Amino acid sequence: MGLASFSAILEFAIGEEKKAADFISSIIGNSNTPNSETLKKIQSESEKNKKNLQMILQENVTEMVMEPCEEIDEKAFALDPSILKNEKDLPGALERQAAFFKSASKSINLKEVKRSFDKMSERKISLIGEIKK
């Protein structure tokens, strides 16, 4: 299904951050990983993003233009909890999220929102680097 409106994109992004936070929470709970500090950081990043995305959704009035967005393919970016099993799957999930924010940034024609999405995408990429260290 395509994401064709501002709120559809934002609600998708909020849902994905929740999935990511839940996934990391399950890894932290199930393993004695040496990366637990990094994982907590990634989890808190997802929580922070979720709040920011909710504010973006709340603060931007878009109903005046019904089709402000270039359609985004939801399937290409959705995280699938059934295949996210352990820490090894995390970089892939973060890459997918980073790609989503990059794509959403191009699709939404609001400067402040673009800036937030670009920043979220960059942070995800930098967190991948931290896990791989």
Next chain:
Amino acid sequence: METKIAKNYINGEWVDVAGKESQKVLNPSTGEIIGTVNLSTAAETDKAIAAAKAAFPEWRATPPVTRARYMFKLKTLLEERFNDLVKICSMEAGKTLEESRGEVRRGIEVVEVMSGIASLMKGQAMEDIAAGLDCMAYRQPIGVFAAVCPFNFPVMVPLWFLPPAIATGNTFVLKPSETVPFSMQLTYEILDELNLPPGVVNLVNGGKDAVNAILQSPDVNGVSFVGSTPVAKYIYSESAKYGKRVQSLGGAKNFMLVMPDANLAGTANALIGSCFGCAGQRCLAGSNVVAVGDVHDKLRDVLLEKAKALKVGIATDPSSQMGALISKKAYDRVNHYIELGIKEGAKLILDGRGIKVPGGENGFFIGPTIFDDVTPDMTIAKEEIFGPVFNILRAEDFEQAMSWIDKCPFANAGTIFTASGKWAREFGYRLPATMCGINIGIAAPMSFFSFGGARNSFFGDLKAHGSESIDFYTDRKVISARWF
């Protein structure tokens, strides 16, 4: 499903409405009853006015900076309950979640502007207007103000009036639409958390008796109204008769001119949003789309394609792009206009009647509807339909289009779509309506500009929000002083 009963909020207390007449509140998407509103009597309305009057001396003496702090706190609380307000608004008004988010945001923006009341309310002063004589002009609050609000923006329109009224030091009585009382129930729960002095804000649910009590009360100093033109005229004349200030916003028939040089993709998106947003139930809705010169065929085709693609649905479904009409009465009225359009010879190129909405079988849905080959003498081109219906008219040139606009008794808003600065300037200069768009579907002024039309679309002098609302809610006291 549990149904709610709307209460009044008077003198800082929630009270049951004693009036015996009542009305069911429906979810327009499903036709389900979501609550009941009992209609307040004149005596109950008088109690709210008396509470507001009693609260005025203390409130007006409250420093503006303190009143501004109430505004900051109100903004915070509205943000916290944002999603609850959005849900209630969509549930009782039938508008999509996206539309409700937009309206709650626009309401909060008025609170944000009024947080600067200490600066906005400053007066003027000058030394030595004559030898040893100084002069000061203070802006003073006036007393009790009331607002009578419509169904189509259950959150935003009350917030056009309440924040500036109380930020300027007046006290306030609100009568929301009896069709959508619950958005204001929640808003007043939020106001209750502010701990304002009792009587500063009051809420009265009701119908004509409550309105007449407000209009006829010697203790109400000013009235704001938004609604249909006949009622706006009534409110204006009755308020004037009883010596009140009044700002009374009525109906509209908005023209959208599309010049041959317009960017068609952008224009079509803006027009679709304008004509079908809130299912066409707003005073800024595009209604007469005038295709100027040879743009007609291309414009018609792209509008048709986009309108067909809109998803009409239950208001609370996040994927819905257009919601329901407010009531069966509205549904019947819009159907009547569609039939009238066909009868008068307009060409119905998209018929929204009989649309099937899953889960909304008992809802009041009419899908996007477009008439082509409409002429300015047809009823559908002259009267406000207030539904998801727009007309395409063909004008030979700009002058012919402007001549039609000039003859229209409404003058709320108008828009031109063009790449030419010359035409844009000419349109802005000559448009009788006082809200003008250039390549904008909905020329809605934001909270720091004033909102209101002309001719049969507005009765009064000072418009809603922006700096004019500070003028509306205050009087200037000029003090000339000499000290011996």
